Amino acid sequence: MDVRIGITQAPREIEVELADNTTADELVATVDAAVDKSSGMLWLIDKRGRRIGVPAAKLAYIELDTATETRRVGFGAAV
Secondary structure: OEEEEEEOOOOOOEEEEEOOOOOHHHHHHHHHHHHHOOOOEEEEEEOOOOEEEEEHHHEEEEEEEOOOOEEEEEOOOOO
């Protein structure tokens, strides 16, 4: 599964290729748990075993791209 992460106040996206056994539902639950914590980090492990951490408060959007479906999960800052 490929994941694109938009970061607030950053000009580029982060692209991560997750392990083949990762499901969209697992990833959404992980993102939701990170966002629920006010100072949480979103930690992902890519296909090569590298850990990628993004401050949950800086997430602009997350785009999930699977072979069977394309789904976008977005987070907006409260104004």
